[in-house]
Amino acid sequence: MSEIDLSNIKTIDDLDVNGKRVLVRADLNVPIEDGEVADDTRIKRVLPTISKLKQGGAKVILMSHLGRPKGERSPETSLRPVAERVEKLLNGGPVLFLDDCVGPDVEKGLETLATGDVAVLENLRYHKGEESNDLGFARQLAALGDIYVDDAFSSAHRAHASVEAIAHLMPAYAGKLMMAEISALRTALADPERPVMAIVGGAKVSTKIDVLKNLATRVDVLVVGGGMANTLLNAQGVNVGNSLYEPDFVETVKDVLASAKRAGCEIFLPVDEVVAKELAPGTEWAVCDVNAIPSDMMVLDQGPKSIERLKARLGEMRTLLWNGPLGAFEVAPFGKGTLALAEESGRLSKEGKLISIAGGGDTVRALNMVGATPDFTYVSTAGGAFLEWLAGRQLPAVIALASGQVNAKHEAVAAG
Numbered sequence: 001m002s003e004i005d006l007s008n009i010k011t012i013d014d015l016d017v018n019g020k021r022v023l024v025r026a027d028l029n030v031p032i033e034d035g036e037v038a039d040d041t042r043i044k045r046v047l048p049t050i051s052k053l054k055q056g057g058a059k060v061i062l063m064s065h066l067g068r069p070k071g072e073r074s075p076e077t078s079l080r081p082v083a084e085r086v087e088k089l090l091n092g093g094p095v096l097f098l099d100d101c102v103g104p105d106v107e108k109g110l111e112t113l114a115t116g117d118v119a120v121l122e123n124l125r126y127h128k129g130e131e132s133n134d135l136g137f138a139r140q141l142a143a144l145g146d147i148y149v150d151d152a153f154s155s156a157h158r159a160h161a162s163v164e165a166i167a168h169l170m171p172a173y174a175g176k177l178m179m180a181e182i183s184a185l186r187t188a189l190a191d192p193e194r195p196v197m198a199i200v201g202g203a204k205v206s207t208k209i210d211v212l213k214n215l216a217t218r219v220d221v222l223v224v225g226g227g228m229a230n231t232l233l234n235a236q237g238v239n240v241g242n243s244l245y246e247p248d249f250v251e252t253v254k255d256v257l258a259s260a261k262r263a264g265c266e267i268f269l270p271v272d273e274v275v276a277k278e279l280a281p282g283t284e285w286a287v288c289d290v291n292a293i294p295s296d297m298m299v300l301d302q303g304p305k306s307i308e309r310l311k312a313r314l315g316e317m318r319t320l321l322w323n324g325p326l327g328a329f330e331v332a333p334f335g336k337g338t339l340a341l342a343e344e345s346g347r348l349s350k351e352g353k354l355i356s357i358a359g360g361g362d363t364v365r366a367l368n369m370v371g372a373t374p375d376f377t378y379v380s381t382a383g384g385a386f387l388e389w390l391a392g393r394q395l396p397a398v399i400a401l402a403s404g405q406v407n408a409k410h411e412a413v414a415a416g
Contacts (some may be wrong), residue, residue: 006182008402010173011050011150014176015082015336018057019115023145024049024175025162027152027381028120028334030066030084035075037085042154044379047089049151049175050118053116054092059113061145062086062250063101063121063162064152081155083120096122100358102127102140110144130161134357138165151175153182154382156397158165167400174401177381182398184378185389189359196270198390201225201324202362205249207234208254210391215321216267218351221313223268225326230299232257232269233290234327239276241293268313272303274336302337314354320345322358323390346372359386 013169015129019320026046046062053060067077069369085099093116098109100123113119123146124130127205129137138161142148148170156178157161166172174182188196196219205228215222224232230245235253260267269290276285276296285318288294302310309321314320322345346367358367367373380386388395 004196006186006398007180009182009398011170011179012173012175013142014149015381016056017053017147019059020147021061021110021113022053022058022149023061023063023141023166023170024053024149025152026062026064026081026103026175027153027225028062028086028158029066030082030085032066032076032081033079037081040085040089042083042091042381044067045177046151046175049149050086052092052176054090054116057115058147058313059110059115060117060118061110061121062115064140065122065125065130065160066153066271067125069125069127071126073123073126077123077125077176079120079123080201081281083337086102086118086120086364090118091171092098093117100126102137107144110129113411114369120321124162127292130160133159133161133165134194135159135161135165138169139326141166142169148172149175150397150401151177152397153178153380154385155397156382157385157388157393159396163397164400167397168403172401176403179381180378181380181385184357184380185386187355187378188319188321189390193355195220195317196319196321197221197223197314197317198227199223199320199322199324199326200229201326201338203227203244204246205253208387208391209249209252210393211323211387212253213259214392215284215390216256216265217263219265221266221268221317223310225270226324226328227299229302230322232267238290239293240299241295241297242277243275243293243297243299248297268310270302270306271309272305273299274301274303274327274334276300276334279331279334281331285333293332299327299331300331301334305339307337310341311349314341314344315348316335316346316415318355320349320356321356322356322363322384323360323389325362325366329362333349335366342372344365346370346375348376350375359383 069077087095096119224330230240326337329338349356
């Protein structure tokens, strides 16, 4: 991220939008069940941007993808139910829904918008040009507005037409959610209050190896949990029994351990484990020392000594960055470690002792389960983009916002 000057990103804070058509790329990719929105968390997160633009007299045009339709229309991937939920949440007049996102009919429909009105366009991914970052498709989108606002950090890692190409075709700004996500991650990694602890969990180390590599050189304590920890333990000579681990990544993990040691980063692994013969509700389980895992047992959670040790170390931290559970928390009783960590992190945050940033579906679910979400400093709704940032990769949408209208090829297309 060091190559990008994030201070170049323009925001909507002091932007004059009165009478302007403002194209807002939001992430309205929410679960739809029986034709209705099942979880409107992502919609609620973009409301501050929508409200500010409405109050400023803008004609707000929302665009998003939903699911993976691969260029084909289907009732299951239509944004119509989303438009209906946006209307309910705004509670301030009707929201216009248009059954496409580009073309003459869409342009004609948007002509009916007055200042302060809101429209929702149909699924961007009904057009293959969206995912191919097609400049022609981006140009069609740009024709619908005067100003572009990106408020979809969770899509920032995709070089798609509505998040990358379009930002070079018209005045581009970051929305409130986009800036909140960037600010939170900068707080944790760019200029954090130290000491910093990062907790990275999940099943497979292969999916997060670049995250581990990057964090091992940037944080003070790196906690590894879930099945990922088994691969690290195995790399240190521990027999993990019948547990999930990735032998093909043991040598790679050894490089991460060496890198962490050179950087002065402490790798924090469990000292005892909760084990069972199978991952199933009601199965018999036991607690054993990490060096005494039975050959026919699998590790499914961190043990009580490990949790108390982790909580004590967490109490010495000033900043926490958390992505991924410590165990198979979705099946009782193997969620005790994850949920205990969620409660303790929330308590320390609420007391002002910890700056806490969390992201990832399982992590957010754990926080919700114990009611700790409101206590965290920031909880990200992004998935892939959150991980890409943790891995130290540059995100196409963020690069586009920071660089401004400087791409000659894009500008040539815009000019026709």
